[in-house]
Amino acid sequence: MTMSAELPVTLERADTTAAPPPSARLLRYARPALGLLLPVGLALFWELWVALGYSNGRLVPPPTKIFATVMELAKSGELSRHIAATVTRVAAGFGLGVAAGTILGAVSGYWGVVRQLLDPTVQALRAIPSIAWVPLFILWLGIFETSKVALIAVGVFFPVYLGVMGAILSVDRKIVEVGRIFRLSGPAMIRRILLPAVLPAYVVALRVGLGLGWMFVVAAEFMGASEGLGYLLIDGQQLGKPAQIVAAIVIFAILGKTTDWLIELATAPLLRWQDAFGRQGGAA
Amino acid sequence: MLALEKVGKTYPNGVHALERFSAEIKPGEIVAIIGGSGCGKSTLLRAIAGLDRASTGTVTLDNAVITAPHAKIGIIFQEPRLLPWLSVADNIGFGLSDLPADVRREKVAQALARVGLADKAKAWPRELSGGQAQRVAIARALVPQPEVLLLDEPFSALDAFTRRDLQDHLLDLWNDTRPTLILVTHDVDEAVVLADRVLVMRPRPGRLFEAIRINLTRPRDRSSPLFENFKRHVLTSLDRSLDRNVPDADPKTVAGEAMWW
Numbered sequence: 001m002t003m004s005a006e007l008p009v010t011l012e013r014a015d016t017t018a019a020p021p022p023s024a025r026l027l028r029y030a031r032p033a034l035g036l037l038l039p040v041g042l043a044l045f046w047e048l049w050v051a052l053g054y055s056n057g058r059l060v061p062p063p064t065k066i067f068a069t070v071m072e073l074a075k076s077g078e079l080s081r082h083i084a085a086t087v088t089r090v091a092a093g094f095g096l097g098v099a100a101g102t103i104l105g106a107v108s109g110y111w112g113v114v115r116q117l118l119d120p121t122v123q124a125l126r127a128i129p130s131i132a133w134v135p136l137f138i139l140w141l142g143i144f145e146t147s148k149v150a151l152i153a154v155g156v157f158f159p160v161y162l163g164v165m166g167a168i169l170s171v172d173r174k175i176v177e178v179g180r181i182f183r184l185s186g187p188a189m190i191r192r193i194l195l196p197a198v199l200p201a202y203v204v205a206l207r208v209g210l211g212l213g214w215m216f217v218v219a220a221e222f223m224g225a226s227e228g229l230g231y232l233l234i235d236g237q238q239l240g241k242p243a244q245i246v247a248a249i250v251i252f253a254i255l256g257k258t259t260d261w262l263i264e265l266a267t268a269p270l271l272r273w274q275d276a277f278g279r280q281g282g283a284a
Numbered sequence: 285m286l287a288l289e290k291v292g293k294t295y296p297n298g299v300h301a302l303e304r305f306s307a308e309i310k311p312g313e314i315v316a317i318i319g320g321s322g323c324g325k326s327t328l329l330r331a332i333a334g335l336d337r338a339s340t341g342t343v344t345l346d347n348a349v350i351t352a353p354h355a356k357i358g359i360i361f362q363e364p365r366l367l368p369w370l371s372v373a374d375n376i377g378f379g380l381s382d383l384p385a386d387v388r389r390e391k392v393a394q395a396l397a398r399v400g401l402a403d404k405a406k407a408w409p410r411e412l413s414g415g416q417a418q419r420v421a422i423a424r425a426l427v428p429q430p431e432v433l434l435l436d437e438p439f440s441a442l443d444a445f446t447r448r449d450l451q452d453h454l455l456d457l458w459n460d461t462r463p464t465l466i467l468v469t470h471d472v473d474e475a476v477v478l479a480d481r482v483l484v485m486r487p488r489p490g491r492l493f494e495a496i497r498i499n500l501t502r503p504r505d506r507s508s509p510l511f512e513n514f515k516r517h518v519l520t521s522l523d524r525s526l527d528r529n530v531p532d533a534d535p536k537t538v539a540g541e542a543m544w545w
């Protein structure tokens with residue numbers, strides 16, 4: 001995210017693809033709808049199942065009950081407080097992790113010496129399950145926000161670091177030679193060849209990193225938080241409120257999906273040139 | 285004048301790819317370098333382009349020793365090597381970034397029209413056919429108006445029809461500013477139709493075997509008996525170059541040296 005500001009990919013060009021025919025447009029909406037079929041069907045089934053009295057729905061609450069819980073939390077203003085706490089932690093951890101991963105990944109991708117110096121250590125640290133850091137972070141940074149943000153940042157760091165370094169290492173030598181032939185200076189080579197070449201892999205790394213950020217915020221909030229969606233989970237467990245747990249899970253899912261989609265949306269204009277299989281929607 | 289002076293190359297892994305290759309190439313001359321796979325043609329071209337340094341000997345262009353890519357020397361590879369994130373027009377203008385935007389746009393538009401791709405200005409490279417992409421690569425190499433254009437098997441990945449089309453097109457473009465062309469090929473037909481001089485190389489280590497002057501006026505008729513004659517000459521030379529019993533023939537290769545074979 002930090003790098004995308006000055007990319008030379010700002011082409012003004014008319015979209016050459018004509019408007020899709022009506023049937024294609026229908027398909028465009030039908031495809032996501034297909035994905036909704038299973039979860040919506042299951043939810044409806046469970047709702048009916050409980051309504052018809054085949055189950056009391058105490059351990060697995062029906063959708064209306066979950067929805068009611070969400071509304072209740074929302075009305076009291078508690079929901080937005082919890083969401084804000086969690087989102088803030090993820091944002092801070094993600095920002096730090098991305099910054100560190102990008103800088104160190106870029107440096108060790110670009111300079112062989114730095115890679116030989118740095119990479120073995122990073123790889124060794126990566127082998128440690130990140131949750132194992134929790135006790136140490138609490139000792140070092142205290143039980144409050146800092147240790148939580150640090151844990152999330154650690155989770156985000158590794159995929160970003162690996163993604164950036166790998167992307168730089170795998171930039172096609174043949175393309176770099178084009179830059180050499182036109183006698184680009186070092187900075188120009190980075191700006192005009194390396195950055196655009198690594199961008200697709202970078203976006204993937206950011207998305208993976210964000211996914212891990214959401215994973216680690218739960219772990220972070222399990223270690224003693226007084227607010228946040230992870231707190232709602234623990235609270236729901238301790239007080240035996242399954243509806244609250246499921247509600248928090250659903251909100252996690254929505255937030256995770258939305259933020260991932262935001263990254264995709266923000267970077268799509270920079271990646272229009274890509275000719276990947278997935279862009280055409282894969283096989284049929 | 286481009287002068288190759290006993291250019292030799294040994295790769296770090298010990299492969300002796302090129303040995304004492306000498307030639308003088310006049311401005312505007314078209315030279316084809318022909319020889320089997322692995323006889324050092326690309327190695328030679330990369331040394332001239334300044335992409336790799338020769339281990340021994342020197343490449344000089346108008347008395348300047350070439351050790352790094354030079355503004356006056358362009359190269360076209362076997363693959364178009366277009367930058368996939370730039371439009372066709374921006375690819376062609378890639379080497380013109382020092383010029384003001386309006387001058388650049390003008391030159392790019394001219395070049396696009398010249399290679400017959402004016403309607404593709406805004407297309408992405410992935411939307412081009414192989415032949416179109418190679419045209420863009422040619423245009424990109426030619427817009428900075430190099431004095432020397434190197435081509436490393438530029439048409440060998442294309443079908444026969446497109447290849448002929450591009451050979452004719454290349455000659456046509458060459459006629460605009462008449463740069464020196466050095467074309468690596470393994471296609472005898474291509475060498476004879478394009479070149480003023482065909483340099484036949486022999487392998488292990490790569491060295492010059494014979495220089496054959498093609499005394500034919502342009503445009504050349506591929507079906508004329510004379511054309512056939514030159515083709516046969518080049519083919520025979522290629523055959524002989526692979527025969528270990530035939531000693532190196534071209535005196536230039538060994539000029540001023542003892543009989544070292």
Ligand SMILES: Nc1ncnc2c1ncn2[C@@H]1O[C@H](COP(=O)(O)OP(=O)(O)O)[C@@H](O)[C@H]1O
Pocket residue numbers: 295296297299300301319320321322323324325326327328490
């Ligand atoms: N980068 C390299 N490192 C080591 N050996 C190389 C390298 N490039 C080419 N060679 C070797 O040098 C010889 C000549 O290669 P090349 O110039 O590519 O031949 P040609 O273009 O005539 O097919 C071959 O034996 C090849 O294996």
Ligand SMILES: [Mg+2]
Pocket residue numbers: 325326327436
């Ligand atoms: Mg070659």
